Structure formats: structure tokens, C-alpha cells
Amino acid sequence: MLTSPAAAPAGRREGAEAVAHRARRRTLALATALIALLLVVLASLALGVRDINPAEVWRALTAPVAGFVDHDVVLDQRLPRTIVGLAAGVALGTAGTLIQGVTRNPIADPGLLGLNSGASLAVVCAVWLFGITSPIGYVWFAFLGAAGAAAIVFSVGRGQPVRLALVGAAVTALITPLITLVLLQDQQAFNLYRFWSVGSLTGRGLDTVAWLWPFIVVGVVLAAVLSHRLNMLALGEDVATALGQRVGTTRTLSAIAIVLLAGTATSLAGPIALVGLVVPHAARRLIGTDYRWVMGIAALLGPVMLLAADVLGRLVLPQSELEAGVVAALLGAPVLIAVARSRNVVGA
Amino acid sequence: MTTDAVETAVARLRAARRRRHVLVVAGMILIVLVAGTGALLVGAAGLTPGQAIAGAVGLGDKGDVFIIQKLRLPRIEAAVVVGGAFGLAGALFQSTLRNPLASPDILGISSGASLGAVTGLLALGLSGVVLSAMAFAGAGLVAIAIWLLAWRKGLHSIRFVLVGVGFAYLCSSLVAWSMARAEENEAAGVLIWTVGSVSDIRGDQLALVAAGTLVLSAAVTVVSRTQGPLSLGDDNARSLGVRVDAARIGTLLLAVALVALATSAAGPIAFVALVAPAIARRLVNDGGAALAASAATGAALTLVADVVGQHALLGVAAPVGIVTGLVGAPYLLWLLATTEKRSR
Numbered sequence: 269m270l271t272s273p274a275a276a277p278a279g280r281r282e283g284a285e286a287v288a289h290r291a292r293r294r295t296l297a298l299a300t301a302l303i304a305l306l307l308v309v310l311a312s313l314a315l316g317v318r319d320i321n322p323a324e325v326w327r328a329l330t331a332p333v334a335g336f337v338d339h340d341v342v343l344d345q346r347l348p349r350t351i352v353g354l355a356a357g358v359a360l361g362t363a364g365t366l367i368q369g370v371t372r373n374p375i376a377d378p379g380l381l382g383l384n385s386g387a388s389l390a391v392v393c394a395v396w397l398f399g400i401t402s403p404i405g406y407v408w409f410a411f412l413g414a415a416g417a418a419a420i421v422f423s424v425g426r427g428q429p430v431r432l433a434l435v436g437a438a439v440t441a442l443i444t445p446l447i448t449l450v451l452l453q454d455q456q457a458f459n460l461y462r463f464w465s466v467g468s469l470t471g472r473g474l475d476t477v478a479w480l481w482p483f484i485v486v487g488v489v490l491a492a493v494l495s496h497r498l499n500m501l502a503l504g505e506d507v508a509t510a511l512g513q514r515v516g517t518t519r520t521l522s523a524i525a526i527v528l529l530a531g532t533a534t535s536l537a538g539p540i541a542l543v544g545l546v547v548p549h550a551a552r553r554l555i556g557t558d559y560r561w562v563m564g565i566a567a568l569l570g571p572v573m574l575l576a577a578d579v580l581g582r583l584v585l586p587q588s589e590l591e592a593g594v595v596a597a598l599l600g601a602p603v604l605i606a607v608a609r610s611r612n613v614v615g616a
Numbered sequence: 617m618t619t620d621a622v623e624t625a626v627a628r629l630r631a632a633r634r635r636r637h638v639l640v641v642a643g644m645i646l647i648v649l650v651a652g653t654g655a656l657l658v659g660a661a662g663l664t665p666g667q668a669i670a671g672a673v674g675l676g677d678k679g680d681v682f683i684i685q686k687l688r689l690p691r692i693e694a695a696v697v698v699g700g701a702f703g704l705a706g707a708l709f710q711s712t713l714r715n716p717l718a719s720p721d722i723l724g725i726s727s728g729a730s731l732g733a734v735t736g737l738l739a740l741g742l743s744g745v746v747l748s749a750m751a752f753a754g755a756g757l758v759a760i761a762i763w764l765l766a767w768r769k770g771l772h773s774i775r776f777v778l779v780g781v782g783f784a785y786l787c788s789s790l791v792a793w794s795m796a797r798a799e800e801n802e803a804a805g806v807l808i809w810t811v812g813s814v815s816d817i818r819g820d821q822l823a824l825v826a827a828g829t830l831v832l833s834a835a836v837t838v839v840s841r842t843q844g845p846l847s848l849g850d851d852n853a854r855s856l857g858v859r860v861d862a863a864r865i866g867t868l869l870l871a872v873a874l875v876a877l878a879t880s881a882a883g884p885i886a887f888v889a890l891v892a893p894a895i896a897r898r899l900v901n902d903g904g905a906a907l908a909a910s911a912a913t914g915a916a917l918t919l920v921a922d923v924v925g926q927h928a929l930l931g932v933a934a935p936v937g938i939v940t941g942l943v944g945a946p947y948l949l950w951l952l953a954t955t956e957k958r959s960r
Contacts, residue, residue, distance in 0.1 A: 380781065434952055437777075441721065441945040444941065466792045594790065597788075598790075
């Protein structure tokens with residue numbers, strides 16, 4: 269490393285400024301994320317086939333008039349999907365950041381690593397073998413499937429971060445024919461799956477969220493606790509170990525949190541791809557590399573992206589709607605390609 | 617040693633290699649014949665060899681003739697032609713990119729074909745050759761887009777694969793959306809198309825694919841003269857007078873055309889293009905691309921997988937792509953696990 273003697277005192281002088289600058293940047297990022305979240309929540313409640321002005325939305329939430337169509341639309345249709353979007357978005361944003369941190373791999377999210385397909389297979393099997401069709405019933409299967417896929421991916425893909433995405437693709441390729449095999453057996457499972465696999469915020473009632481939110485809370489709390497360890501891990505496994513961290517414990521706890529978050533999100537909204545990939549990148553752009561902050565901002569930006577995708581899907585095709593999962597993939601794929609093209613990912 | 621002695625030694629070595637290559641191809645053809653015979657005789661209506669032969673030449677019981685000529689024979693022919701095309705294309709990809717991972721399955725080409733076909737099936741109500749054309753166009757467009765985006769002073773295989781994964785997400789989310797919007801029975805057709813199946817290929821489609829595969833294979837034999845020098849590395853190939861970039865792009869275009877053609881008729885039958893060349897190379901074991909052996913292995917693999925899928929899986933008639941996926945994905949995982957160890 270090159271440090272000229274003259275640079276040292278100058279660097280110290282700039283230290284205080286840098287701290288102030290960082291604090292400003294954090295406040296700004298937090299404010300940006302919160303305002304964005306507020307705006308998309310409002311948009312999600314107000315926009316659609318029937319546009320409702322914000323004042324009316326507010327009245328619907330605070331003093332609803334029974335039988336007034338605008339209020340019914342807000343409360344019965346848009347509020348549930350907004351809340352599902354908030355819950356699934358928080359889970360996906362946090363899970364994505366956690367996966368990217370613990371694998372030290374910028375190209376990772378629950379979909380790319382095959383966790384979503386593992387959860388899908390388990391859910392399809394639950395429908396086929398046990399006739400379970402409610403999210404509350406199959407959430408356990410989703411956890412189990414995501415955990416199984418995670419176990420394969422992490423054990424095969426260990427060591428070389430970028431390979432992980434390839435291993436995830438291979439696991440997905442292994443699971444997809446199994447899913448198809450079940451779907452060919454069972455018409456009911458097929459009909460459920462083809463609406464579910466698109467990734468939609470509708471069709472899940474508030475009762476599902478009411479039942480599943482504790483899993484998200486546990487996952488988010490774990491992620492928050494782990495974020496400091498991820499900072500050390502980012503310096504390399506050896507450095508983290510030298511700093512007194514049990515890397516194995518970090519990995520295990522992260523895997524638990526990831527499976528909880530990804531499994532819950534998949535149960536709520538279906539296998540939604542690329543939100544978990546894009547959101548941490550956006551958060552890092554806003555706030556830098558400190559995982560304690562990246563995690564928090566990503567938890568706010570997750571629902572921003574998911575709800576924005578949902579609203580866009582309503583506006584682009586008002587008659588038949590593009591589901592949130594489709595729009596998220598359409599928005600996320602270019603980001604994935606851009607990240608793949610960037611020099612520092614593949615080192616060539 | 618005298619020059620003569622060296623020459624005879626080299627000639628003997630070459631002859632031995634050629635013999636081995638021929639032997640592998642012959643072995644694969646034998647497998648095709650055995651599996652094909654099995655596929656002709658076994659099924660919902662069991663036939664004796666005599667009935668089958670009579671049916672094949674158009675004599676004997678009318679029902680038998682229909683079963684052989686309209687149901688079983690076309691399906692066998694389709695598996696062989698499509699499998700051969702996938703195997704050959706995979707060998708070209710892998711030798712040109714010098715990467716055992718390179719296959720259309722993880723290069724995003726299949727997803728483009730699926731999107732093209734599903735659009736044709738559902739939005740435009742197409743079938744047969746026109747539908748194949750849609751799939752061909754989808755595969756070609758996505759392949760070209762992936763290459764343009766992944767090319768940066770050459771092809772880096774991981775970047776290539778990741779850009780392909782991006783396109784796969786793009787296409788598969790749209791396919792899933794179309795499937796959710798479709799009628800129930802149409803959706804089932806789409807599902808089977810997206811895994812790859814040789815059961816519903818019509819006569820005109822088959823003729824088109826067979827003719828196209830023959831033409832492309834002929835072109836491959838012309839291009840394949842550059843494969844040997846290319847496998848020695850770009851600089852050595854250049855010093856042997858090969859125009860490296862032109863040869864590489866030409867070969868890859870042929871490979872994409874083969875895959876797109878096969879996919880357009882049968883759907884993206886998973887991993888044949890990945891696995892067949894790997895088996896063939898190991899059997900031939902001369903350090904070369906083993907093009908003919910890869911094609912023969914692809915044909916044998918696809919046919920055997922189709923027979924297994926028809927008769928041996930969970931009591932449903934599974935499309936061939938399910939069987940090849942279940943075989944190929946673990947191989948890919950194994951490949952990833954072991955190449956990682958080697959490179960450390």
C-alpha cells in the first residue's frame with residue numbers, strides 16, 4: 269500500500285469530516301428509503317383500475333363508510349395486498365442481504381440459490397400428498413423445502429462464491445422436473461401451482477399475514493444481530509476468525525434466518541425472484557458497505573420494490589394485471605445482467 | 617528412429633484412435649437399436665416382433681400398423697434425431713468454449729425457445745411447423761442477446777452463464793404468467809412443452825428437423841477441421857493458420873442453430889447437450905471433441921430416457937425432459953463440486 273508521509277495528517281483532518289459526511293449520508297439514505305416506502309404504500313392503496321385520491325384513502329382507513337365503493341376497494345382489496353407486499357418485501361430484502369453477506373457473493377438471492385424452487389417442490393408435494401391448500405398449512409413444507417435446497421447449495425457451492433449461483437441453477441434444474449412430475453399427477457396441484465408460481469400479492473388474506481408475521485420478526489431480528497458479524501466476515505474468513513468470530517455459528521444462524529424469511533415470503537406471495545438480489549445492491553448504493561445499515565435499508569427497500577412492482581403491474585395491464593412477481597423479474601433481470609457484466613464480479 | 621518408423625507409429629496411433637471412435641459410435645447405435653426395438657414392442661398394446669415388422673412395412677392388422685407407423689416409430693425417430701442434434705451441439709459448445717459446463721441449458725437458449733413457443737401456443741394458437749418457427753426465433757434472439765451482453769474482450773464463461781440466468785428469469789416469469797392466464801388444458805400442454813417431449817411431434821415437423829440437422833451436420837464436418845488446432849489454444853491455432861475468431865463464431869452459430877432446431881420441435885429437453893458429450897469424450901478418450909460419438913450418445917441417451925419416462929416413472933407417462941433433467945442436474949452438481957475442488 270502506498271502512503272506518502274504528507275498524506276497522513278491530511279487524512280486525520282479529513283477523518284472528522286468523513287464521520288460527519290457518513291452521518292449525513294445515513295440520515296439521507298434512511299429518509300429516502302422511508303419516503304419511498306410511504307409513497308409506494310400510498311400508491312398501492314390509491315392506484316388501480318379505480319384511482320382513488322389520497323384524501324379518500326385516508327378517510328377509508330380512519331373513518332370508513334360501509335357500502336361506499338371507494339372505501340370497500342381500499343379496505344377489502346388494496347389493504348390486504350399492500351400488507352402482504354410489506355411483509356413479503358421485508359422478508360425478501362432481509363434474506364437477500366443476509367445471503368449476499370454470508371456467502372460474500374453479490375449474485376445471490378433466495379431464488380437464484382434454488383431456495384424458492386425447494387419451497388415450491390415441498391408445497392406442491394403438500395398439495396399432492398396431503399391435500400393441503402392453505403398457506404398456513406403449507407408454510408412448514410415451504411420451510412422444509414427451502415432448508416433442503418439451502419443444504420445442497422451451501423454444501424456443494426462452498427468456497428467459491430461465484431459458483432454458488434451456478435449451483436443454485438443446477439439445484440433448480442434438479443427440482444423443476446420433480447415439480448413437473450407431481451403436477452402431471454395432480455390436476456389440483458397444477459391449478460394451484462400455476463397461479464401461485466407467478467408470485468402474486470393477491471389471494472392471501474390478512475389472516476395469513478397474522479399467522480406468519482412472527483417468523484418474519486424472528487428472521488429480521490436474527491439478521492440484525494448477525495449484521496455486525498457479516499461486517500467482519502466481509503474482510504475474509506481468516507480475519508473474522510482472528511477477530512474472535514465463530515464463522516460456523518454465523519453461517520448456521522444465517523442459514524436459519526434465510527430459510528425462515530425465504531420460506532415465509534414464498535408461502536405468502538409465491539416464489540418471487542430477484543427482489544432479494546436487487547434490493548441489497550440498491551441499499552449498498554445508498555449507504556455503503558456497513559451491513560448493520562445495509563440490512564436496515566434493505567428491509568425498507570424490499571417492500572418498496574415489491575409494492576412498486578405490484579402497482580406497475582396493475583397500471584400496465586389494467587384488465588388482466590401483471591403479477592408482482594412477473595414485474596419484479598422484468599425489473600430485476602436487467603440488474604442481474606448488469607451486475608454479471610461488472611468487472612469485479614467475474615474478475616475478467 | 618527413422619522418419620519412416622515415426623510415420624508408421626503415428627499412423628498406427630491415428631488408426632487406433634479412429635477405431636475407438638468408430639467403436640463408440642457403433643456401440644451407441646446398438647443401444648439405439650435395442651432401446652428402439654423395446655419401444656416398438658412394449659406399450660399399452662404389446663406386440664410380437666412379427667407383428668411389429670408387419671406393421672412397419674404396412675402389412676398385417678390395421679391397428680398394429682397405426683400403432684407402429686403413427687405412434688411408436690415417429691416418436692423413436694424424433695428422439696434419435698433431436699437427441700443427436702443436442703449431443704452434437706453440446707460437443708461443439710464445450711470444445712469451442714473449452715468449458716465442460718457450456719451447454720444450452722445453462723446458457724439461457726432454452727428459455728428463449730420456451731417463451732417463443734408459449735407465445736405461439738397461447739397468444740396465436742399456432743401448432744406444427746409454424747410453432748417450431750416461433751421457438752426457433754425465440755431461441756435465436758435470446759442467444760444473440762446473451763452473447764452481445766456477455767461478450768467483453770472474449771467470452772468469460774461465468775459471465776456468460778450469469779447473463780443467461782438473467783434471461784432465463786425474464787423468460788420463465790413470462791411463461792409462468794401466460795400459463796396462469798391460459799385455459800386448464802392449454803396450460804397442461806404448455807407445461808409439457810416447457811419440459812421437452814418427443815411424443816407429439818408431427819411428421820412434417822420431424823422431416824424438417826431431420827433435414828435441417830443433416831444440413832447443419834454437413835456444415836459441422838467442414839468447420840470441425842478447425843477444432844483440433846483450436847483445442848491447442850488460440851495462439852497455437854493461429855500459428856497453424858486457423859482464423860480463430862471466425863472459426864469460433866462459425867462453430868457457435870452452428871451449435872445454436874442445431875439447438876434451436878431441436879428445441880423448436882421437442883422443447884428444451886434438459887441436459888442432453890451437457891451430458892452426452894461428456895460421456896462420449898470419456899469413452900473415446902482421444903482428447904478431441906468426439907463430435908460423431910457425442911451425436912450418437914445424445915441419440916441413445918434421449919431414446920433410453922424417453923423409454924424410461926414412458927414406462928418406469930411413478931405410473932405417469934413422463935415427458936423425456938423430466939428423465940434427462942433428473943439425470944443431468946445431479947451430473948451438473950457433481951461437475952460443479954469437483955471442478956471447484958480442482959481449481960483450489
